Amino acid sequence: MTDGGVVDDEDMPGGDADREPDPSDSLRTFGAVLQALREHAGYSRTEFANLVSFSRHTVESVELGRRMPDVALVERSEDALGNTGALRKSSKYVTRGRGDVGLAAWFRQWARLERVAVSLCTYECRLVPGLLQSEGYARALFENRIPLLTDEQLEAQITARLDRQRMLLERPTVPFHFIVEEAVFRRRLGGRDVQRHQLDYVLERTAPRNVTLQVMPLDAEFHACMDGPVRLLETPKGQRLAYSEGQENGRLISDPKEVSLLCQRYDTLRSQALNPKDSRGLLERLRGEL
Numbered sequence: 001m002t003d004g005g006v007v008d009d010e011d012m013p014g015g016d017a018d019r020e021p022d023p024s025d026s027l028r029t030f031g032a033v034l035q036a037l038r039e040h041a042g043y044s045r046t047e048f049a050n051l052v053s054f055s056r057h058t059v060e061s062v063e064l065g066r067r068m069p070d071v072a073l074v075e076r077s078e079d080a081l082g083n084t085g086a087l088r089k090s091s092k093y094v095t096r097g098r099g100d101v102g103l104a105a106w107f108r109q110w111a112r113l114e115r116v117a118v119s120l121c122t123y124e125c126r127l128v129p130g131l132l133q134s135e136g137y138a139r140a141l142f143e144n145r146i147p148l149l150t151d152e153q154l155e156a157q158i159t160a161r162l163d164r165q166r167m168l169l170e171r172p173t174v175p176f177h178f179i180v181e182e183a184v185f186r187r188r189l190g191g192r193d194v195q196r197h198q199l200d201y202v203l204e205r206t207a208p209r210n211v212t213l214q215v216m217p218l219d220a221e222f223h224a225c226m227d228g229p230v231r232l233l234e235t236p237k238g239q240r241l242a243y244s245e246g247q248e249n250g251r252l253i254s255d256p257k258e259v260s261l262l263c264q265r266y267d268t269l270r271s272q273a274l275n276p277k278d279s280r281g282l283l284e285r286l287r288g289e290l
Contacts, residue, residue, distance in 0.1 A: 026094045028065030033090055035063040037081045052076035055135055067159040068094060071169045107250050110231070110243045111164065117233040118174060121266055124229045125181045125216075127189070130161050131168060132178065132213075134201035138162065140190030168211055176211045179225075179266070179273050182218045185286055192290055199287040203280060214273035215282050224268035232259070232266055 038048050038059075045063075049056040054073055061067040074091045081087070114120060122129045128137060135158065142149060142157045149157065168176060185202075188195045206213040216223070231243040242253040242262045253259055274282060 027068070030069060030087075030090050030094050031063040031065040033086055034059075034069070034077060037077075037084070037086065038063075041081050043080075048077075048080070051080050058135055061155070061159070066155065068163050068166065070162070071166065107245070109252055110250065113233060113235065113241060113252075114164070114167065116236055118236055119177075119234045120174070121177045121179075121232040122229075123179045123225050123231075123266060123269060124184065125225075126184070126229060127187075128184055128198060128202065129178055129180065131165050131176070132180075132202050132205050133161060133165075134194070134198045135162060136190060136194040137198045137201075140194055144189075165205070168205055168208070172208065172210055174210060177270075178206070178211075178213045179216055179269055180213065181216045182282065185215070185283060196287065196290045199283050199290075203283055203287075206280070212276050213279050214270060214276060215279040216269070216273045217282070220272055222272050224265045224272060227265075230262050230266065232263060 038045070041048075043051065045059050046056050049059045052059070052073060053076065054070070058067070058070075058073070062069050062073065069087075069091055071091075074087050078085070078087050122131070127133075127141065130138075133141070138158050138161050139154075142154050167174070185199065190198075202213065205211065229245060232240065233243075234240050239254075240256075240259050240263065242259045244251050244253065253262070273279070
């Protein structure tokens with residue numbers, strides 16, 4: 001039972017067929033292959049990271065088997081290392097591993113529902129949504145966490161956050177819709193360089209046809225979601241669910257009346273926010289100001 005309703009168990013991953021394996025040799029094997037090809041090509045980690053437009057820390061984490069390889073990293077690495085096909089083929093056998101490790105306890109059920117949802121909508125007024133966060137932005141966010149995280153906890157949080165983003169690339173027929181306050185993109189969390197890269201990252205991640213971003217402008221005179229952020233999804237069986245989050249807590253909402261109300265607010269907010277084209281234009285202008 002959750003907040004007056006029931007989540008259909010058949011829509012929840014987590015049965016024996018869906019249970020993900022433990023941290024795997026496949027991650028370490030893929031990392032070893034990438035490292036061997038990089039070293040054979042004569043690149044240091046820093047040189048290679050610049051070549052594929054990922055941070056040195058990301059390259060190191062993948063090579064050491066600590067995180068999943070991003071699809072873009074695999075493709076760029078192939079291009080940079082001779083297009084042998086070894087990375088593309090081996091990446092197909094890499095398992096996600098620890099699944100929910102690095103996710104807040106109250107968020108894990110929602111994260112599992114995300115993996116099978118047929119549509120996802122997100123309104124955020126505090127920070128860039130997790131599915132659109134660059135590694136630098138996520139790192140700055142978790143480094144500001146109080147109480148301070150250990151190095152191991154910080155890396156687990158970042159790995160889990162970036163791993164969730166694979167949905168955007170792996171599920172091209174699922175519509176992802178985001179509404180984000182303009183103020184979020186103006187906040188210089190982590191500094192100017194982090195903000196610049198974050199804007200580039202959002203523009204890149206929202207370029208596919210199934211990913212839509214609308215910005216809620218600062219000068220908007222009407223606003224349907226003043227009560228705070230909200231996430232909405234539809235399960236494969238047509239059940240609509242919502243999720244709201246605050247300080248050290250999150251709430252999965254399945255009561256049909258409450259979900260319907262939140263859907264109405266979200267739909268109204270879509271009409272009040274900038275359209276997708278103007279939203280991208282605004283982000284490009286902000287990027288040009290940095």
